[in-house]
Amino acid sequence: MNQISNADLIINQDGSIYHLNLLPEDIADTVITVGDPDRVSEVSRYFDRIELKKGKREFITHTGYLGSRRITVLSTGIGTDNIDIVLNELDALVNIDFKTRQVNNMLKSLDIIRIGTSGAVQEDIPMGSIIVSEFGLGLDALMQYYVHEVSGDERILLDAVKSHFHHLKGITPYITAADHGLLETIGKDLLKGITVTAPGFYSPQGREVRAKTAFPGLVDLFRTFSSGRQRITNLEMETAGIYALAKALGHKAISVNAILASRVKFEFSSNPAKIIDGAIQMVLAKL
Numbered sequence: 001m002n003q004i005s006n007a008d009l010i011i012n013q014d015g016s017i018y019h020l021n022l023l024p025e026d027i028a029d030t031v032i033t034v035g036d037p038d039r040v041s042e043v044s045r046y047f048d049r050i051e052l053k054k055g056k057r058e059f060i061t062h063t064g065y066l067g068s069r070r071i072t073v074l075s076t077g078i079g080t081d082n083i084d085i086v087l088n089e090l091d092a093l094v095n096i097d098f099k100t101r102q103v104n105n106m107l108k109s110l111d112i113i114r115i116g117t118s119g120a121v122q123e124d125i126p127m128g129s130i131i132v133s134e135f136g137l138g139l140d141a142l143m144q145y146y147v148h149e150v151s152g153d154e155r156i157l158l159d160a161v162k163s164h165f166h167h168l169k170g171i172t173p174y175i176t177a178a179d180h181g182l183l184e185t186i187g188k189d190l191l192k193g194i195t196v197t198a199p200g201f202y203s204p205q206g207r208e209v210r211a212k213t214a215f216p217g218l219v220d221l222f223r224t225f226s227s228g229r230q231r232i233t234n235l236e237m238e239t240a241g242i243y244a245l246a247k248a249l250g251h252k253a254i255s256v257n258a259i260l261a262s263r264v265k266f267e268f269s270s271n272p273a274k275i276i277d278g279a280i281q282m283v284l285a286k287l
Helices: 039-044 080-095 152-164 180-185 218-223 239-249 272-286
Strands: 030-034 049-056 059-066 069-075 111-120 130-138 174-177 191-197 230-236 252-262
Touching: 030 039, 039 059, 039 069, 039 272, 080 239, 111 239, 111 272, 130 152, 130 230, 130 239, 130 272, 152 174, 174 239, 180 252, 191 239, 218 230, 230 252, 239 252, 252 272
Parallel strands: 030 069, 030 111, 111 252, 130 191, 191 230
Antiparallel strands: 049 059, 059 069, 111 230, 130 174, 130 252
């Protein structure tokens, strides 16, 4: 087997992975990701026991137990550029022998559960809703750098997306489904839809403050998309990257979105902390 070079897989002097600063034994098989580093403790405070706290840059990690289940909660920071780091390094921690720098003979599949905030693009989705992403639709460039396969349902949706968004020149969308098993457990009885992952917060999500947007009416374009029973429900900045890289690496992923804003009603929640906490408690109760 080929060794992975020192330049391709950077390991710190203490044996930890480069950015996350974690050792292989530091992470559980169930990983909850959050964007905000401060949200890590908002999740781990519900643990019965915390065995590890580590941090480097925006990547804060707590590992502990909820009952007998070992869980890691990890902050990713914002955007799919950070997801590229987090997913690859999580995979390396469980599937590469750091001493030999070779891929393990037996590969491990992590359960990766994103708990994040989002804005709704449909009028019938009220503030405070919890939406599970049945599909992640990426408008960023991350997956142009990876070989990844598209399934039958994904291909049908992607063709419909390309047709609906044909005039958005320079954007190459990609789409990936949530893990079916996690959709049936974490996502059971929750509102589901297509989540758009944008490469920014302002113009890429249809906002205009001072700099002029190149794509006027973007939110309305999201709102009016449909394919069969599928529609775009919400916007955020990580889900599609998590789904696509998790699938490429053989992991299972689900994204749970706390709706803090209505992009069509131009409203933002007056109590976002309560909505986020409700999403956290809901996910932990289903584990």
